[in-house]
Amino acid sequence: MDLLSLRYFRAVARREHISRAAEELRVAQPSVSRTIARLEAELGVPLFDRQGRTVRLNRYGAAFLIRVERALDELDDGRRELHDAAGIDQGSVAIAAETLMPLAHLLGDFRAAYPGVAVRLLQSTPETMLDQLRTREVDFCVASQPLDGPGLETVRLRREEVQLVVPAGHRLADRERVSVADLFGEPFITTGPGHWQRVLLERLFAPTGRRPVIACEGDEPAATLFLIRAGLGIGLGPALAREATAHEPISWVRLDAPGCFRTLSLVRRADGYLSVAAARFRDVAVAYYTASKGAAED
Numbered sequence: 001m002d003l004l005s006l007r008y009f010r011a012v013a014r015r016e017h018i019s020r021a022a023e024e025l026r027v028a029q030p031s032v033s034r035t036i037a038r039l040e041a042e043l044g045v046p047l048f049d050r051q052g053r054t055v056r057l058n059r060y061g062a063a064f065l066i067r068v069e070r071a072l073d074e075l076d077d078g079r080r081e082l083h084d085a086a087g088i089d090q091g092s093v094a095i096a097a098e099t100l101m102p103l104a105h106l107l108g109d110f111r112a113a114y115p116g117v118a119v120r121l122l123q124s125t126p127e128t129m130l131d132q133l134r135t136r137e138v139d140f141c142v143a144s145q146p147l148d149g150p151g152l153e154t155v156r157l158r159r160e161e162v163q164l165v166v167p168a169g170h171r172l173a174d175r176e177r178v179s180v181a182d183l184f185g186e187p188f189i190t191t192g193p194g195h196w197q198r199v200l201l202e203r204l205f206a207p208t209g210r211r212p213v214i215a216c217e218g219d220e221p222a223a224t225l226f227l228i229r230a231g232l233g234i235g236l237g238p239a240l241a242r243e244a245t246a247h248e249p250i251s252w253v254r255l256d257a258p259g260c261f262r263t264l265s266l267v268r269r270a271d272g273y274l275s276v277a278a279a280r281f282r283d284v285a286v287a288y289y290t291a292s293k294g295a296a297e298d
Contacts, residue, residue: 001042003075006068008035009047013057013065014135016048073136077273090116091277096124096132097142098195099221102158102240102264110284117277123219125194133269139278141267142285144196153270155282157289159263160239162200164253165224167231173251180204180257187215187233189224196262197221197236204257225250238262264289 011021012032022029040047047061057065083091097103100123107119124132129141130149141147147154164183166172172182190212191197198217205212215233224235229250242252254260266285268274274282 001039003072005035005039006072008032009039009061010065010068010072012036012048012055013061013068016055016057018055069135073272076136080275081273083275090114091275092118092120093140093275093277093281094120094122094138095140095142095281096122096129096138098124098126098129098144101222101244103142106285106288109288110281113284114277114280117280126196127194129267133267136269136272139268139272139275140281143265143267144262145199146263147265147267151270153268155266155286157264157266157285158240158292159261162236162238162255162260162262163242164234164255165228165237166234166251166253167228168249168251170234170251172234172253175253177254177256180208180255183212183234184208184210185213188212189216189227189233189235190214191221191224192217192219195219195221197224200260200262201236203259204255 008021008025011025012018015021015024018032018036019029022032025032036047043060043064045060046058047064048055049058050056080091095103100121103121107121110117111119120138122132122138124141126143126145126147129138129143130147132138133141133147133149133152142157143154164172164178172178175182188201190201201212216227222241225237225241225245225248227233228235229248237252266282268278268282
């Protein structure tokens with residue numbers, strides 16, 4: 001049993017698909033199939049149930065995967081720790097977020113301070129971020145809503161008010177405050193289910209027994225304000241976006257409803273090795289949001 005066999009097994013177990021695992025590993029499919037067959041022969045039990053080209057992790061494979069994940073994670077952490085101790089390179093950091101907009105200026109500061117650190121960014125839903133933390137695909141998630149899971153460590157970066165955004169000339173543009181009832185029938189520009197804007201919108205409407213009218217939904221929260229500016233509907237926006245769109249022909253109106261806030265948090269696995277590069281990113285992120293205008297409200 002060698003490390004290559006274990007890595008091949010983990011990839012197939014995660015995907016439950018030989019071809020997709022081979023693509024991820026960048027090797028030929030027959031090589032993966034032969035490696036899994038040798039591993040099963042060595043262990044003396046089948047790890048997958050097979051039906052044609054479909055493979056499903058069986059109870060033996062599920063039990064073995066827990067041990068393999070733990071062993072490979074420990075070895076990967078050990079390699080990073082040795083690299084840090086020996087100063088072989090300046091490392092890398094992988095970050096996932098629902099929207100990349102809150103990271104733009106922060107990462108500019110980070111790259112200026114640590115130009116040798118490789119940065120990898122992924123845009124993910126909260127569900128995907130939890131999986132990426134579980135598999136250690138990323139070091140951190142910048143979450144716009146709580147990420148709940150065992151063994152997670154969370155640092156709050158910023159708590160900011162969320163307001164209603166309407167195009168110039170809209171009937172609500174000159175109001176200081178509006179209620180949710182004022183929004184009945186209005187077309188909303190929002191994100192898809194699961195994203196923080198959509199979750200908050202549905203939570204605001206839930207007590208009324210009504211559902212928001214969704215005129216447009218997508219996976220890019222940063223596009224919402226520009227579609228509102230074009231007059232396609234109204235939407236929700238955080239204070240951070242208001243600062244960045246001060247000169248746009250849109251109006252921001254306070255919502256007279258509880259819980260109209262977004263909390264940005266930095267989330268990582270508490271049991272994972274914190275590399276020097278990752279620790280530096282965490283420190284820069286905390287310092288950036290502590291110093292930024294309108295940072296965390298208590």
